[in-house]
Amino acid sequence: MSLKTLSKSIDLLDCFTAEQPTWGVRELAKHLNMNTTVVHRIVSTFEQHGILMQNKETMKYHLGLRLLEYSKVVTEQLNIQQYVRPLLKEIMDATGESVYLTMLEGKVGVVVAVMLSTQEVKHIIPVGTRGPLYAGASHKVMMAFLDEEVQQEIMEEGLRSVTPETIVEPDVLREQLEQIRKHGWCISVGEFTEDVIGIAIPIQDSQGRVMGSVTVAGPKYRFSEEMVERSLNVLLFQLPFLRQSFNIISHIW
Amino acid sequence: MSLKTLSKSIDLLDCFTAEQPTWGVRELAKHLNMNTTVVHRIVSTFEQHGILMQNKETMKYHLGLRLLEYSKVVTEQLNIQQYVRPLLKEIMDATGESVYLTMLEGKVGVVVAVMLSTQEVKHIIPVGTRGPLYAGASHKVMMAFLDEEVQQEIMEEGLRSVTPETIVEPDVLREQLEQIRKHGWCISVGEFTEDVIGIAIPIQDSQGRVMGSVTVAGPKYRFSEEMVERSLNVLLFQLPFLRQSFNIISHIW
DNA sequence: TAGAGCGTTTCGATAATCGGAACAGTGTTC
DNA sequence: GAACACTGTTCCGATTATCGAAACGCTCTA
Structure with missing residues (x-):
């Protein structure tokens, strides 16, 4: 069993997104079908701990700076600075394109480290971004190696378009996953971000x-056939080192 | 009043630090003087929401990836990428040293953005780091412009050494704050990090x-008198732009 | 094989949460 | 300028979720 109070409080915290980062008490209450008093108590408790902050002019609430500290602990624990980012940098230098480290969390992928391309035009997805496992190369390549029953569950929960290119046909997806398992890698075009290739x-x-x-x-437009092949070679060359870094991490995790 | 359950749950979350990022259930219970069952319920509720994760081999718990997403929302809201970091970059380019943006949160300072020096030897403090307002230039310069009663409260709560150089004499501190108000800037040596100068x-x-x-x-060793003066000039030159960026931010916050 | 440790579950006693109503503000409307 | 609508916030008795000792199932050590 779980704590109802805490569970509701976290649900409330989840309302604070990039799309809507500030909320009023009654606004939140309406959105969550909760009593205003209850929301107020939760919100003020969070505020006391620096997890939420109140704008004293608008009286509305937004996420607090304390959350940056939690996030710091997470990334330090992953030893991202020390082990992983240097490897991502090498891949970025060799390809000239942005490089992402994504981790599996249940049935979603989470971006945990990025190394941005130094070119003027580049792909940018911030650390912390989450997305479904069926959209985009970084996610599909993880989904392909999950147990078949988990894959089945994901497909039964429904495939929704992230972009017009997202695969929403279970049969098409199933075949692609089969191909990914066979090859050991995945290329996607525009499934998660339009006009962007992911390898x-x-x-x-x-x-x-x-x-x-x-x-x-x-x-x-920067990914010729030759560039795709080169990127793939760079990734596969770095794979053993990446694995090793992850083993160090997994001892802690 | 505040919610006891939620408050305790956050206290529990605060145990997960860089120094001790993993905890067992009974271990936490002992540390917090709480009942094992209670800790277990809190911990498993957090786990259901991705805020804590359990290592299925050691059975211990650690902070979850969901926290990265909250942190992402915070920094996006601050528009750090868009407005602030380019300014920090200019300061870093002009001085060659690491540049930090710190924000005031009650009686502590929180690092919210960094632009690291490209030199081999450099000062590194990660985003999310918190510290008392009486230690280090970045914090003292904020404390100096607080209401006198708040300053008094901070001193009454006690001045503890962060490094051997930290000012722990209230009278010395008071005089320094006076000087900072007069000048409009602050230089400290080794108060927060040994052998490091902060301007x-x-x-x-x-x-x-x-x-x-x-x-x-x-x-x-890299801060000659000339370098100190140059850094100060760079900072003061960028100040109006930084203020402007912050005004944009404060409209949202 | 016994013991000590772990995370986890159960269930009745306990105490914390809930929520309608009212308060104190602010800004808008007529 | 008064009535209204809207905020965030506080109060207090009814409700119900949390609490916690004890036990379970497991692993590891002596």
């Missing part, structure tokens, strides 16, 4: 379970 | 209230 390889632990993926991504 | 200016809103500070920091 991804999975990272597995010593028992062969997928933990995450590494992706090179950039604007379509 | 900071405050950022105030249109009503003159301190919102944060910007700091140039690097190893002591």
Whole structure:
């Protein structure tokens, strides 16, 4: 069993998104079908701990700076600065395109580290971004190596378009996953971000379970056949080092 | 009044630090003087929401990836990428040293953006780091412009050494704050990090209230008198632009 | 094989949460 | 300028969710 009060409080916290980062008390109450008093108590408790902050002019609430500290602990624990980012940098230098480290969390992928291309035109997805496992190379390459029953569950929960290019046909997706397993890598065009190509390889632990993926991504027009092949070679060359870094991480996790 | 359950749950979350990022259920219960069952319920509720995660081998818990998303919303809201970081970059380019944007949160300072020096030897403090207002240039420069009663409260709560150089004498501190108000900037040596010089200016809103500070920091040996003066000039030159960026931010916050 | 440790579950006693109503503000409308 | 609508906030008795000792199932050590 779980704590109802805490669970509701977290649901409330989840309302604070990039799309709507500020909320009033009654506004939140309406949105969550909760009593105003209850929302107020939750919100003021969060405020006391720096997790929410109140704008004293508009009286509305927004996420607090304390959350930056939690996030700092997470990334430090992943040893991202020390182990992973140097590897991403090498891949970025060799390809010239943005590189992403994505991790598996249940049935979603989470971007945990980025190394941005130094070119003027580049692909940018911020750390912390989450998305469904069926859209985009970085996610599909993880989904392909999950148990079939989990894949089935994801498809039964419904495939929704992120972009017009997102695969929403279960049969098409199933066949693609089959191909990804066969090749050991995945290329997608515009499935998660329009006009962007992603090339991804999975990272597995010593028992062969997928933990995450590494992706090179950039604007379509820069990815000739030769460039695709080169990117893939760079990724596959770095794979053993990435695996090793992940083993260090997984000892902590 | 505040919610006891939620308050305790957040206290529990606060145990997960860089020093001790993983905890067992009974271990946490002992540390917090709480019942094991209670801790277990809190922990598993957090886990259901991705805020904590359990290592299925050691059975211990650690902070979850969901926290990265909250942090993403915070920084996006601050429009740090868009407005602030380019300014920090200019300061870094002009001085060659690491630059920090710190914000005031009650009686602590929180690092909300960094632009690291490209030199081999550099000062590094990660985003999300918190510290008392009496230690280091970035913090003292904010404290100096607070109401006197708040300053008094901070001193009454006790001044503890962060490094051997930290000012712990209330009278010395009071005089320094006086000087900072007079000059409009602050230089400190080794108060927050040993052998590191920090040069900071405050950022105030249109009503003159301190919102944060910007700091140039690097190893002591690189800061000649000339370099100190140059850094200060760079900071003061960028100040109006930084203020403007902060005004944009404060409209949202 | 016994013991000590772990995370987890159960269930009745307990105490914290809930929520309607009212308060104190601000800004808008007529 | 008074009535209204809207904020965030506080109060207090009824409600119900949380609490916690004890036990379970497991692993690891002696």
